[in-house]
Amino acid sequence: MSKITIAEISNNLATGKCSSVEITQELLQRIKQQDEKINSFITVTEEQALAQAKAADELRSKGQANALTGVPIAHKDNYCTDGTLTTCGSKMLSNFVAPYNATVVDKFNQAGAVSLGKLNMDEFAMGSSSESSFYGAVSNPWDTERVAGGSSGGSAAAVAASFIAGATASDTGGSIRQPAAFCGLTGIKPTYGRVSRWGIVAYASSLDQAGVITHTAEDAALMLNVMSGFDEKDSTSMQLEVPDFSASLNNNIEGLTIGIPKEYFSQHLSAEMQQAVAEAIKEYEKLGAKIKEISLPHSQLAIPSYYLISAAECSANMSRMDGVRFGYRCEDPVDLHDLYVRSRSEGLGDEVKRRIMIGAYALSAGFYDAYYKKAQQARRLIKNDFVSAFNEVDIIAGPVTPTTAFKQNEKTQDPVAMALGDVFTVALNLAGLPGMSINCGQINNLPVGLQLIGNYFDEARLLNVAHQFQQATDWHLKSPAGL
Amino acid sequence: MQWEVVIGLEIHVQLATKTKIFSASSTAYGAEANTQADVVDLGMPGVLPVFNEEALRMAVKFGLAIDADIHKVSVFDRKNYFYPDSPKGYQTTQLYYPTVGMGHIEIELDDGSTKRINVTRAHLEEDAGKSVHEGFGGSSGIDLNRAGTPLIEIVSEPELRSAKEAAAYFRKMHSIVTYLGICDGDLSQGSMRCDCNVSLRPKGQKEFGTRAEIKNVNSFRNVERAIDAEIERQMDILEDGGKIVQETRLYDADKNETRSMRSKEAENDYRYFPCPDLLPVVIDDAYIETVRQTLPELPDAKRQRYISEHGLSAVDAGVLSANRELAAYFETVAESINDYKLAANWVQGDVSAALNRLELSIEQLTVSAEQLGYILKLIKDSTLNNGGAKEVFNALLDGKGDGSVDCIDGLIDQLGLKQVSDTGAIETIVDEVLANNAKLVESYLATPEDKRAKAIGPFIGQVRKAAKGVNPQVVMEVLQKKLSEL
Numbered sequence: 001m002s003k004i005t006i007a008e009i010s011n012n013l014a015t016g017k018c019s020s021v022e023i024t025q026e027l028l029q030r031i032k033q034q035d036e037k038i039n040s041f042i043t044v045t046e047e048q049a050l051a052q053a054k055a056a057d058e059l060r061s062k063g064q065a066n067a068l069t070g071v072p073i074a075h076k077d078n079y080c081t082d083g084t085l086t087t088c089g090s091k092m093l094s095n096f097v098a099p100y101n102a103t104v105v106d107k108f109n110q111a112g113a114v115s116l117g118k119l120n121m122d123e124f125a126m127g128s129s130s131e132s133s134f135y136g137a138v139s140n141p142w143d144t145e146r147v148a149g150g151s152s153g154g155s156a157a158a159v160a161a162s163f164i165a166g167a168t169a170s171d172t173g174g175s176i177r178q179p180a181a182f183c184g185l186t187g188i189k190p191t192y193g194r195v196s197r198w199g200i201v202a203y204a205s206s207l208d209q210a211g212v213i214t215h216t217a218e219d220a221a222l223m224l225n226v227m228s229g230f231d232e233k234d235s236t237s238m239q240l241e242v243p244d245f246s247a248s249l250n251n252n253i254e255g256l257t258i259g260i261p262k263e264y265f266s267q268h269l270s271a272e273m274q275q276a277v278a279e280a281i282k283e284y285e286k287l288g289a290k291i292k293e294i295s296l297p298h299s300q301l302a303i304p305s306y307y308l309i310s311a312a313e314c315s316a317n318m319s320r321m322d323g324v325r326f327g328y329r330c331e332d333p334v335d336l337h338d339l340y341v342r343s344r345s346e347g348l349g350d351e352v353k354r355r356i357m358i359g360a361y362a363l364s365a366g367f368y369d370a371y372y373k374k375a376q377q378a379r380r381l382i383k384n385d386f387v388s389a390f391n392e393v394d395i396i397a398g399p400v401t402p403t404t405a406f407k408q409n410e411k412t413q414d415p416v417a418m419a420l421g422d423v424f425t426v427a428l429n430l431a432g433l434p435g436m437s438i439n440c441g442q443i444n445n446l447p448v449g450l451q452l453i454g455n456y457f458d459e460a461r462l463l464n465v466a467h468q469f470q471q472a473t474d475w476h477l478k479s480p481a482g483l
Numbered sequence: 484m485q486w487e488v489v490i491g492l493e494i495h496v497q498l499a500t501k502t503k504i505f506s507a508s509s510t511a512y513g514a515e516a517n518t519q520a521d522v523v524d525l526g527m528p529g530v531l532p533v534f535n536e537e538a539l540r541m542a543v544k545f546g547l548a549i550d551a552d553i554h555k556v557s558v559f560d561r562k563n564y565f566y567p568d569s570p571k572g573y574q575t576t577q578l579y580y581p582t583v584g585m586g587h588i589e590i591e592l593d594d595g596s597t598k599r600i601n602v603t604r605a606h607l608e609e610d611a612g613k614s615v616h617e618g619f620g621g622s623s624g625i626d627l628n629r630a631g632t633p634l635i636e637i638v639s640e641p642e643l644r645s646a647k648e649a650a651a652y653f654r655k656m657h658s659i660v661t662y663l664g665i666c667d668g669d670l671s672q673g674s675m676r677c678d679c680n681v682s683l684r685p686k687g688q689k690e691f692g693t694r695a696e697i698k699n700v701n702s703f704r705n706v707e708r709a710i711d712a713e714i715e716r717q718m719d720i721l722e723d724g725g726k727i728v729q730e731t732r733l734y735d736a737d738k739n740e741t742r743s744m745r746s747k748e749a750e751n752d753y754r755y756f757p758c759p760d761l762l763p764v765v766i767d768d769a770y771i772e773t774v775r776q777t778l779p780e781l782p783d784a785k786r787q788r789y790i791s792e793h794g795l796s797a798v799d800a801g802v803l804s805a806n807r808e809l810a811a812y813f814e815t816v817a818e819s820i821n822d823y824k825l826a827a828n829w830v831q832g833d834v835s836a837a838l839n840r841l842e843l844s845i846e847q848l849t850v851s852a853e854q855l856g857y858i859l860k861l862i863k864d865s866t867l868n869n870g871g872a873k874e875v876f877n878a879l880l881d882g883k884g885d886g887s888v889d890c891i892d893g894l895i896d897q898l899g900l901k902q903v904s905d906t907g908a909i910e911t912i913v914d915e916v917l918a919n920n921a922k923l924v925e926s927y928l929a930t931p932e933d934k935r936a937k938a939i940g941p942f943i944g945q946v947r948k949a950a951k952g953v954n955p956q957v958v959m960e961v962l963q964k965k966l967s968e969l
Contacts, residue, residue, distance in 0.1 A: 080529045093528065100522055102529060201528040206759035234531050235762050313759055316561050319572020320526040324625070327528075336623075340565055363563070363754035372756055 020070030102199025149179030174425025181449020254288030315359030551586025
């Protein structure tokens with residue numbers, strides 16, 4: 001089987017070319033044979049998947065199918081799934097079975113999508129390489145010696161390897177866009193508040209947003225149509241009508257203004273990357289878009305602000321992982337203090353501990369004003385940069401990452417270098433804006449991502465602009481060799 | 484040295500919402516452990532809080548009742564600390580932007596004067612669960628039924644100057660929150676808990692002394708006793724030239740002493756920051772006005788009205804207005820006979836005595852306000868005399884009758900309490916008494932004119948013995964007439 005898209009599968013199912021059970025069986029087989037070298041799944045829910053596929057085929061035979069009915073997907077392992085493991089890639093939750101579904105999981109179940117299991121990730125979504133998982137690193141299907149990106153590395157790798165047609169993912173500082181870029185895929189992080197966070201294990205609550213990784217913008221639109229919308233269980237989700245994201249994909253983008261932030265073409269970006277991104281922008285010119293250089297003057301504040309705010313929120317969010325009510329508990333605790341200290345010391349990995357410590361420090365008495373408060377002020381400036389920019393342009397475009405996928409273990413001993421890799425992605429999360437990554441080229445057989453940034457709740461336009469690029473080019477159709 | 488006592492109270496009030504502040508679990512007291520805790524209360528991974536607006540309405544209502552600034556924007560913060568009864572590892576509270584700002588109440592002092600006590604703030608927060616240390620073979624159990632129960636924490640200015648004032652303040656707050664219907668006021672179930680900050684300073688000194696905080700005192704009596712014990716402890720130390728350590732202390736009611744729980748150094752750095760899962764709470768004037776419309780008449784206003792409009796004494800007015808249910812009972816009685824003083828005498832007298840004797844609250848009393856009102860009406864129209872009224876009241880207390888007002892007439896007939904005011908009938912009884920008590924008549928006639936008023940007493944006793952329900956006034960008139968004719 002070659003590259004599979006949701007649109008194709010949906011079409012094949014609709015025309016009776018194949019059944020959901022057949023596709024599901026085939027993909028489960030494929031995962032069995034090939035995921036050993038990719039390590040994209042933490043849990044494969046074979047029985048459940050087949051039952052869902054059977055149910056989906058029945059729905060279809062009754063004429064009750066929609067675009068996602070019977071389509072094989074999988075969820076990032078920080079999405080709680082009722083009755084199956086939700087580990088967040090951590091020893092701490094290695095035994096955790098939630099008695100509830102994330103709202104997004106519920107929505108896909110209701111749409112009749114077939115979930116093949118739970119996808120590997122950086123521990124608690126903290127990382128940019130999917131190497132910090134308790135279940136081992138995820139390999140990039142384009143080059144298995146390289147990382148798939150993170151934290152949604154399992155989501156990206158599983159789609160790139162065509163184990164599934166699309167995956168849910170989450171993005172706190174680039175965790176959808178960066179792995180999508182590293183694996184040559186389409187990834188979208190919607191506006192903060194567009195999708196419910198209920199049941200998605202929190203890393204940094206004011207930054208976390210659910211999204212998807214797919215092959216195409218068309219597929220991403222199909223998935224977002226299912227998962228978006230207000231949820232009364234998430235106070236930060238927005239009470240706003242959700243458009244049909246598929247309906248506007250083919251809108252003409254002639255006359256559209258695309259802003260290019262000069263700060264994104266800095267020393268961080270290699271010449272080859274600059275070249276690839278510049279080519280993509282030229283493509284948009286050909287499509288009739290107007291290109292305009294803009295400035296996001298506070299861009300350099302994004303990384304430090306992000307790493308303070310996300311760590312601060314993480315330090316509190318991780319406190320419930322205490323070994324008392326669920327999850328890993330150390331053996332034979334002598335008293336309460338020992339239970340806390342050892343359960344957390346043994347159950348959490350280095351990167352998570354590092355962020356908890358940074359966050360606790362940034363919030364502690366005497367440091368709050370200098371760190372957390374200052375970071376929030378910087379966040380406001382960063383947001384204002386974007387708000388001003390969107391007075392002049394419709395879309396902002398730039399690179400997703402400074403480099404293509406790096407080698408495994410290359411940055412694990414250098415957290416600062418790892419953090420700097422997020423330089424182009426974190427600002428969006430701080431501002432709450434929607435962003436995408438689409439494949440726009442290759443360097444040494446490794447995919448290059450183009451980042452597209454939209455205005456608040458303007459995902460429809462973002463998907464439209466991405467789709468138009470994919471109509472005009474074939475980067476999104478390229479598959480990793482050997483798989 | 485002369486010492487001045489400085490006290491500030493922090494009172495935690497459990498709000499009487501049906502469900503918790505951030506989840507849909509019930510707040511009812513006394514259920515089996517952990518049956519009223521859902522995944523939000525348990526702090527499971529991935530779950531999110533949703534603010535219960537009923538708690539906001541109650542907090543605003545409280546703010547209006549103490550004439551406080553109501554903040555149009557309030558923000559929930561996370562207060563970080565590890566403890567098993569705090570399942571998320573943080574408490575959601577309001578540090579920087581509480582819903583209720585500066586307000587004030589009046590307390591009544593022993594000499595009958597009042598004193599204004601300023602309230603710094605009142606913020607919304609969630610209650611913790613409970614650790615259970617017995618019955619688990621050396622381990623501890625956790626009951627999270629209480630976790631997430633909405634609280635307002637009411638912080639006073641350090642303006643209380645004695646344990647008595649502190650107790651009066653606590654009582655007044657109890658009175659206000661129960662009047663407002665925002666708290667059931669049941670101290671035995673922990674519905675109101677008090678932290679007392681106590682310090683001493685040399686009289687005349689401006690700076691505060693070092694304070695100790697006594698945690699979780701939960702009765703009016705214990706607030707007074709705990710503070711007095713703490714004052715004594717601090718005074719002993721200071722008089723000996725020692726220094727007070729800033730610390731948290733616990734009150735042991737059995738030993739009547741406070742003891743150290745933890746020192747300031749051992750206290751957590753709570754690392755407060757705004758909770759990113761909850762939006763700032765924004766309200767407008769229209770909302771505040773809507774809540775204002777629901778404010779009942781409050782104890783101070785009632786007390787004032789009883790005094791100025793109905794001529795009650797300050798003491799009667801204070802007692803009758805302090806408890807919402809008692810005041811409601813009293814007013815129903817008073818309105819039905821249009822006589823506040825008679826109603827006050829009865830409610831303060833026979834009713835209060837019965838409540839004390841039987842250890843009942845006013846809602847549990849078997850004599851309804853309507854029944855008492857009817858009894859008093861019968862006194863006023865001379866159908867009953869005072870003694871007869873008491874007998875009817877006691878009969879109702881004993882559970883006689885069916886609880887209705889209508890049953891009272893039958894009861895009076897049954898007990899033969901109907902007052903006889905018919906002069907002819909009374910003359911017959913008086914004639915009989917005079918005929919049967921020749922000795923009394925003799926001694927009466929021997930009494931000098933100016934002392935005869937007193938000497939008439941024994942005849943009245945004899946008449947009432949002969950017929951219970953006689954109208955004492957008519958008896959007096961007939962007796963005087965008959966005796967003067969002798």
